[in-house]
Amino acid sequence: MAAFPTPFQALFISSLFLFLLPIPAYKIGNGYRLISVNKAPAGGILAFLQLNTPSQIYGSDIPFLQLFVKHETDDRLRVHITDAKKKRWEVPYNLLPRQPPPAPRRAIVFPKNNITISEYAGSELVFSYTADPFSFTVRRKSNGQTLFDSGSGESDPYNSLVFKDQYLEISTKLPESATVYGLGENTQPKGMKLQPDEPYTLYTTDVA
Numbered sequence: 001m002a003a004f005p006t007p008f009q010a011l012f013i014s015s016l017f018l019f020l021l022p023i024p025a026y027k028i029g030n031g032y033r034l035i036s037v038n039k040a041p042a043g044g045i046l047a048f049l050q051l052n053t054p055s056q057i058y059g060s061d062i063p064f065l066q067l068f069v070k071h072e073t074d075d076r077l078r079v080h081i082t083d084a085k086k087k088r089w090e091v092p093y094n095l096l097p098r099q100p101p102p103a104p105r106r107a108i109v110f111p112k113n114n115i116t117i118s119e120y121a122g123s124e125l126v127f128s129y130t131a132d133p134f135s136f137t138v139r140r141k142s143n144g145q146t147l148f149d150s151g152s153g154e155s156d157p158y159n160s161l162v163f164k165d166q167y168l169e170i171s172t173k174l175p176e177s178a179t180v181y182g183l184g185e186n187t188q189p190k191g192m193k194l195q196p197d198e199p200y201t202l203y204t205t206d207v208a
Contacts, residue, residue, distance in 0.1 A: 027055075027157060027158060027159050028055065028057050028058060028158075028159065028162045028167065028169055029055045029057070029061060029159050029161075029162035029163075029164075029169070030051075030052045030053040030054075030055055030133075030159065031052050031133035031134065031152075031159050031160055031161055031162075032049035032050060032051055032052060032065060032133065032134045032161055032163075033049065033050055033052055033131060033132035033133060033134055034047055034048075034049055034129065034131040034132065034134050035048050035049065035050045036048040040068060040070065040102060041102070042099065042102075043070055044068060044069050044070030044071070044078075044120075045067075045068075045069050045070075045120050046066070046067070046068055046102055047066075047067040047068075047069075047129075048064060048065070048066055048067070048084055049064065049065040049066075049067060049081075049084075049134050049161075050063065050064055051063045051064070052132075052133060055162075058164055058166065058167040059164045059165055059166055059167060060164065060165070061162070061163060061164055062083050062163045062164065062165070064083070064084035064085055065081055065082065065083065065084050065161075065163055066081070066082055066083070066084040066101070066102070066104060066105075067079070067080070067081050068080040068081075068101040068102060069120060069127050070099070071120075071122035071123075071125065072098075072099070074122065074123045074124045075124050075125065077122065077125045077127060077138060078098070078099075079127070079136070079138075080101045081161070081163070081170075082101070082104070083104060083163075084104055084105055085104055085105060086104055087103075087104055118130075118131075121141060122141075123141070124140065124141055124142070125138055125139070125140065125141065125147075126138070126139050126140075126141050130151060133152075133159075133160055133161075134160065134161060135149075135150045135151035135152070135160035135161070136148075136150050136151075137149045137150070137151065148172050149172055149173055150170055150171060150172055152171060158171045159171070179193055180193070180194045
């Protein structure tokens with residue numbers, strides 16, 4: 001695993017906006033644990049997560065989540081997390097063509113594990129996970145560089161995953177000197193570089 005200097009910044013993603021924030025003073029949620037992981041019918045892996053302890057900050061947590069992971073190309077890995085029991089709104093597939101994930105399940109009975117390893121490797125990228133509390137890491141196979149790490153320790157004031165109806169949070173550690181670009185189509189007075197404490201719209205349309 002790659003080591004990062006401190007202090008860290010946390011990257012929080014909500015359903016509508018992206019914020020680059022200083023670490024808050026408290027945790028919003030209590031995370032999830034992995035309860036099942038299997039091979040997906042169309043390739044990739046399909047897993048289910050269960051809420052550890054409910055939190056009412058910003059509303060009720062979604063109790064069960066579905067995780068779908070697939071290497072779409074040699075250098076592109078898709079990680080899709082959603083409500084395991086009902087369909088949620090997503091960017092329409094006709095606007096952003098992609099493979100639909102497996103349909104949500106109405107029953108709470110989930111299949112038993114048929115995968116015993118804790119990582120899923122492609123030709124260029126490796127997805128690995130920790131079961132409880134659930135977190136995941138994406139790293140390069142060639143040099144072991146960590147590209148994304150959602151894990152958080154007990155002393156960290158943020159959590160690895162929060163999933164509510166109107167609040168979504170997933171975090172990754174960044175060096176204090178990191179420069180982040182992209183993540184949504186936007187034009188800002190300060191330029192293309194994303195700035196701390198600034199909101200950025202993720203879902204936009206390019207109307208010419």
